[in-house]
Amino acid sequence: xxxxxxxxxxxxxxxxxxxxxxxxxxxxxxxxxxxxxxxxxxxxxxxxxxxxxxxxxxxxxxxxxxxxxxxxxxxxxxxxxxxxxxxxxxxxxxxxxxxxxxxxxxxxxxxxxxxxxxxxxxxxxxxxxxxxxxxxxxxxxxxxxxxxxxxxxxxxxxxxxxxxxxxxxxxxxxxxxxxxxxxxxxxxxxxxxxxxxxxxxxxxxxxxxxxxxxxxxxxxxxxxxxxxxxxxxxxxxxxxxxxxxxxxxxxxxxxxxxxxxxxxxxxxxxxxxxxxxxxxxxxxxxxxxxxxxxxxxxxxxxxxxxxxxxxxxxxxxxxxxxxxxxxxxxxxxxxxxxxxxxxxxxxxxxxxxxxxxxxxxxxxxxxxxxxxxxxxxxxxxxxxxxxxxxxxxxxxxxxxxxxxxxxxxxxxxxxxxxxxxxxxxxxxxx
Numbered sequence: 001x002x003x004x005x006x007x008x009x010x011x012x013x014x015x016x017x018x019x020x021x022x023x024x025x026x027x028x029x030x031x032x033x034x035x036x037x038x039x040x041x042x043x044x045x046x047x048x049x050x051x052x053x054x055x056x057x058x059x060x061x062x063x064x065x066x067x068x069x070x071x072x073x074x075x076x077x078x079x080x081x082x083x084x085x086x087x088x089x090x091x092x093x094x095x096x097x098x099x100x101x102x103x104x105x106x107x108x109x110x111x112x113x114x115x116x117x118x119x120x121x122x123x124x125x126x127x128x129x130x131x132x133x134x135x136x137x138x139x140x141x142x143x144x145x146x147x148x149x150x151x152x153x154x155x156x157x158x159x160x161x162x163x164x165x166x167x168x169x170x171x172x173x174x175x176x177x178x179x180x181x182x183x184x185x186x187x188x189x190x191x192x193x194x195x196x197x198x199x200x201x202x203x204x205x206x207x208x209x210x211x212x213x214x215x216x217x218x219x220x221x222x223x224x225x226x227x228x229x230x231x232x233x234x235x236x237x238x239x240x241x242x243x244x245x246x247x248x249x250x251x252x253x254x255x256x257x258x259x260x261x262x263x264x265x266x267x268x269x270x271x272x273x274x275x276x277x278x279x280x281x282x283x284x285x286x287x288x289x290x291x292x293x294x295x296x297x298x299x300x301x302x303x304x305x306x307x308x309x310x311x312x313x314x315x316x317x318x319x320x321x322x323x324x325x326x327x328x329x330x331x332x333x334x335x336x337x338x339x340x341x342x343x344x345x346x347x348x349x350x351x352x353x354x355x356x357x358x359x360x361x362x363x364x365x366x367x368x369x370x371x372x373x374x375x376x377x378x379x380x381x382x383x384x385x386x387x388x389x390x391x392x393x394x395x396x397x398x399x400x401x402x403x404x405x406x407x408x409x410x411x412x413x414x415x416x417x418x419x420x421x422x423x424x425x426x427x428x429x430x
Contacts, residue, residue, distance in 0.1 A: 027053025362416020
């Protein structure tokens with residue numbers, strides 16, 4: 001388990017440099033700093049993959065928390081605005097941060113209360129959970145959650161306008177948000193006992209210091225649809241689900257939803273015997289999981305499957321967060337470490353079969369664009385790394401059946417490279 005103590009949490013510069021990442025297995029993710037202040041345009045509680053694993057959109061940017069007890073209000077959120085203005089300064093109440101099985105846990109303490117926050121995602125779904133548990137308090141507290149919404153490509157930045165008002169529909173214990181006509185709706189859902197208070201306003205000039213350091217646009221505006229209010233008793237839990245899925249598919253039983261993800265992660269660790277005793281190996285196994293995602297098959301492959309061939313669970317590898325999609329070269333180079341070393345042989349097999357469906361003129365795609373356009377075929381070595389990855393897989397699994405299945409595709413690759421394919425790529429006649 002990774003832990004960060006109060007000496008770092010209360011030091012703004014150090015705390016802003018510590019980031020966390022949670023992924024959902026389809027290209028979506030949640031990410032921020034341990035303070036909750038977003039320093040990148042890619043930071044948000046829900047970055048949904050609207051065409052998995054691409055078309056990633058920043059939806060709910062963040063939640064700022066306030067705890068009221070005995071006439072005092074304590075802000076737990078932290079934001080950085082234009083000119084390096086920090087408001088509020090909730091990081092001063094952050095007593096500790098940890099990653100438990102790779103999932104972030106925050107512990108806040110002030111005025112006699114201890115509040116624990118956990119964040120995780122539903123695997124295979126564009127849903128993020130944020131759970132609050134009042135560990136200690138002399139009596140119930142009022143928990144107020146300020147929702148700060150967005151809707152944009154994760155590479156962009158939002159510039160607000162008084163004329164742009166998100167359409168917000170109150171729901172029992174939450175709301176539905178539609179940023180503009182034709183936009184994918186998303187929802188903030190929690191206990192029906194929570195009170196959603198509509199209160200629309202723009203918050204102006206958030207500063208993304210990491211983007212400023214990169215020389216990019218580094219200011220953004222966020223839209224507040226309203227607040228959630230809830231009376232949280234000692235020992236009580238309030239869980240908020242942020243989702244781009246249909247409400248019926250969202251499990252509002254937070255204990256069950258959390259345990260499901262914990263069990264999944266424990267199973268991943270159990271496949272690597274060394275991870276049971278070595279925390280560093282355990283962290284590597286869990287980090288590897290973040291890069292393995294599902295991908296749709298091309299139309300030609302779907303037609304083949306419809307004709308009666310057994311289905312292939314299309315899998316691929318995200319080349320890196322937060323910027324990249326899946327790249328052919330990166331996928332084949334990383335396949336042994338991400339799948340074979342972690343005991344995920346079925347997924348390695350699926351990746352190799354998936355990329356065979358995308359072969360074109362003897363070439364593997366170099367990359368899949370962000371918005372789901374046709375893949376780009378402009379790499380020399382991705383296809384050569386494909387042979388190496390297949391060999392590594394067969395050596396590790398003795399699965400010669402896969403080699404036989406892929407053999408016609410491999411022969412096709414060789415033939416194309418002998419006669420020449422795109423961009424003058426061919427075997428040297430000498």
